[in-house]
Amino acid sequence: MSRMRMMPAINSALIEEMDRxxxxxxxxxxxxxxxxxxxxxxxxxxxxxxxxxxxxCENIMTGMAVGAAAAGYRPICHLLYGNFIYTGFDxxxxxxxxxxxxxxxxxxxxxxxxxxxxxxxxAAAQHSDTPYPALMNLGGIKVVVPSSARSAKGxxxxxxxxxxxxxxxxxxxxGKPEEVPDDDFILPIGKAEILREGNDxxxxxxxxxxxxxxxxxxxxxxxxxxxxxxxxxxxxxxxEETIINSVKKTGRLVIVDEARDVCSAASHIAAIAADKxxxxxxxPVKRVTVDNLAIPYSPILExxxxxxxxxxxxxxxxxI
Amino acid sequence: MSTILKLPRVxxxxxxxxxxEWFVKPGKKFLEGDKLYALETDKTTAEIEAPISGTLxxxxxxxxxxxxxxxxxxxxxx
Amino acid sequence: xxxxxxxxxxxxxxxxxVELYKKMLLIRKCEEHLSSxxxxxxxxxxxxxxxxxxxxxxxxxxxxxxxxxxxxTHRGHGHFIAKGGxxxxxxxxxxxxxxxxxxxxxxxxxxxxxxxxxxxxxxxVGGGMGLAIGAALAASMDKKNKVSVVFFGDGAANQGVLMExxxxxxxxxxxxxxxxxxxxxxxxxxxxxxxxxKIVDRAKPFGIPTLEVDGNNFIExxxxxxxxxxxxxxxxxxxxxxxxxxxxxxxxxFEYSFLSRTYRDQDEVNKWLANDKDPLLxxxxxxxxxxxxxxxxxxxxxxxxxxxVKESVSFxxxxxxxxxxxxxxNMIA
Numbered sequence: 001m002s003r004m005r006m007m008p009a010i011n012s013a014l015i016e017e018m019d020r021x022x023x024x025x026x027x028x029x030x031x032x033x034x035x036x037x038x039x040x041x042x043x044x045x046x047x048x049x050x051x052x053x054x055x056x057c058e059n060i061m062t063g064m065a066v067g068a069a070a071a072g073y074r075p076i077c078h079l080l081y082g083n084f085i086y087t088g089f090d091x092x093x094x095x096x097x098x099x100x101x102x103x104x105x106x107x108x109x110x111x112x113x114x115x116x117x118x119x120x121x122x123a124a125a126q127h128s129d130t131p132y133p134a135l136m137n138l139g140g141i142k143v144v145v146p147s148s149a150r151s152a153k154g155x156x157x158x159x160x161x162x163x164x165x166x167x168x169x170x171x172x173x174x175g176k177p178e179e180v181p182d183d184d185f186i187l188p189i190g191k192a193e194i195l196r197e198g199n200d201x202x203x204x205x206x207x208x209x210x211x212x213x214x215x216x217x218x219x220x221x222x223x224x225x226x227x228x229x230x231x232x233x234x235x236x237x238x239x240e241e242t243i244i245n246s247v248k249k250t251g252r253l254v255i256v257d258e259a260r261d262v263c264s265a266a267s268h269i270a271a272i273a274a275d276k277x278x279x280x281x282x283x284p285v286k287r288v289t290v291d292n293l294a295i296p297y298s299p300i301l302e303x304x305x306x307x308x309x310x311x312x313x314x315x316x317x318x319x320i
Numbered sequence: 321m322s323t324i325l326k327l328p329r330v331x332x333x334x335x336x337x338x339x340x341e342w343f344v345k346p347g348k349k350f351l352e353g354d355k356l357y358a359l360e361t362d363k364t365t366a367e368i369e370a371p372i373s374g375t376l377x378x379x380x381x382x383x384x385x386x387x388x389x390x391x392x393x394x395x396x397x398x
Numbered sequence: 399x400x401x402x403x404x405x406x407x408x409x410x411x412x413x414x415x416v417e418l419y420k421k422m423l424l425i426r427k428c429e430e431h432l433s434s435x436x437x438x439x440x441x442x443x444x445x446x447x448x449x450x451x452x453x454x455x456x457x458x459x460x461x462x463x464x465x466x467x468x469x470x471t472h473r474g475h476g477h478f479i480a481k482g483g484x485x486x487x488x489x490x491x492x493x494x495x496x497x498x499x500x501x502x503x504x505x506x507x508x509x510x511x512x513x514x515x516x517x518x519x520x521x522x523v524g525g526g527m528g529l530a531i532g533a534a535l536a537a538s539m540d541k542k543n544k545v546s547v548v549f550f551g552d553g554a555a556n557q558g559v560l561m562e563x564x565x566x567x568x569x570x571x572x573x574x575x576x577x578x579x580x581x582x583x584x585x586x587x588x589x590x591x592x593x594x595x596k597i598v599d600r601a602k603p604f605g606i607p608t609l610e611v612d613g614n615n616f617i618e619x620x621x622x623x624x625x626x627x628x629x630x631x632x633x634x635x636x637x638x639x640x641x642x643x644x645x646x647x648x649x650x651x652f653e654y655s656f657l658s659r660t661y662r663d664q665d666e667v668n669k670w671l672a673n674d675k676d677p678l679l680x681x682x683x684x685x686x687x688x689x690x691x692x693x694x695x696x697x698x699x700x701x702x703x704x705x706x707v708k709e710s711v712s713f714x715x716x717x718x719x720x721x722x723x724x725x726x727x728n729m730i731a
Contacts (some may be wrong), residue, residue, distance in 0.1 A: 005360075005361075005362040006362055007333070007362040034363075035332055036331070036332060036333045036362075036363060037333070037364060038333070039364060040363070052384075104331060116333055121329070121332070121334070121335055123332070172335065172362065173333050173361070173362035174362065177360075178339070188360075241335065299390070
């Protein structure tokens, strides 16, 4: 085990996987110098061929991942910020997500598209989006949202070995450092983790919201409410079983999601609960999400918009 | 005059960091540009230079403490 | 860059020339069948026909092997056949059958055979650029002298992704060949009405050598292809070919049934159907002039190709429909 933060954990997963498999290549804007820290030192270690600085051209970057994957490589397309997924969306939506199906399964497309999502850094609306709702509606891809250094490492190694396009979306930073396994540590895609057990209410949290949900559960415990906190980790495929079993036990559900509310992961999870755990529900399913707004710049405004611990605690208290 | 120094954002993705070491001890003088403390963030560990000259009056964020961007970290007497 | 102005194909055997002619003829006859079958409602989707552009795909693909890659357009049957795609499974795909090359899931606009380096026709105008760049990147890393060809139209030349593709391919010296088939129409609009400047000139600022050719002249197109493929195989980077041609048919077959007005004169079309313009007739004339074929041989070739097309149609018609459960597989590995 090593104590590390999220970006170094991502870095170690990349090094291990690129060491293991020569077909793993990585490219992106400033991949060599590494703006955010995920790719620090990779170019020195693996060379400019396998770790490639691209021009600023998301349209071709997302598409060339498909061509390179079809031709036998396992490309990692580093898109920096989640908002730039929109810039390269054509090839994501029309090629990567569909080509396997459209060709009757002739190919597999082992691609990782990675980006940093969410706000909290005074980066304003064009660098703070949480774009997975649009991705979840594409089919043909997977979406994982690690919440910590440990899950960041385990899910990245799984994503690189997966034979599908996987969107690997993390916060830019993850709060406190934590112990991360040094060995070949893999978390299965599509499996949620129960971080805290409880019988009174289920809180399902996604990616950057997981820490806040855990903090909220600690506050709630002091007033005698025992929340079960689920770290979803994967959005597509989604671990329905863990969610449903928990809701059947607690009878109540709150979902915490940093995406805008309309057609979000949160609304999808609410629909799953309504469909498959309806008879267990003792109260309405509530969603703690972002309104139909852009993420603002000024920290006090940003705090108004992005779900916080207080929002989660208050929402839970409305139900119990 | 006393000035409170706050934790600066030293990376595009930095929200919080850990001050792993203070290079100047309380009561000691330093000049603008001197190395004041080492800051570990998600991306890197950086040695942060003093933005002003003065005497380190009090350390508010101890070695090993996690601090959020904008939190006060020390008081400097100019 | 200038096209080698050999006006003959002396280095090709007579048999080879006949084979190339036969391939053009096969594309032509497949498309003619699809044209009439559209009007009969014989298959479910719409088709965009390659008639009048056959020389481009056949001459370029003659320089490629199955290990090389192509990406194509929504007008992609010609590229599929030229690169060695199987006509029976292409036809079955268009008929929406289980035996189709994509099991009936792609249809006309998506015929693909990755095993033969055919990354497929593409429903997104300019959609093949990224695929071809990716394959070229893989080829350059493999260091086995494979090349990648992106066929696209004058319409796609107005997509921003072309600039990204030219920049990256030139920067990284990728073994890529841009083949812009300027058939003069962007869907239902004459390209001159929606395009500024000359398309071929767009590659020049990127340091990409360009070739501008009469795409209906098989010999000229074959020579240009040879030069471009040689550069790519020798790691000299991309080449941009603008091949001038003419879309003899509509954007989509049977379009007059739903368009409110015409958008070009029949006189203009007729001019391009003439012996001195149509690529198939011109190549046929070349073979006649060089005594490689005669009337008897031509008739035999036509019969042979007719039977190949007939067999493919029969294969498609008699093939089973896809198993209903197949609608639900192949989305995720």
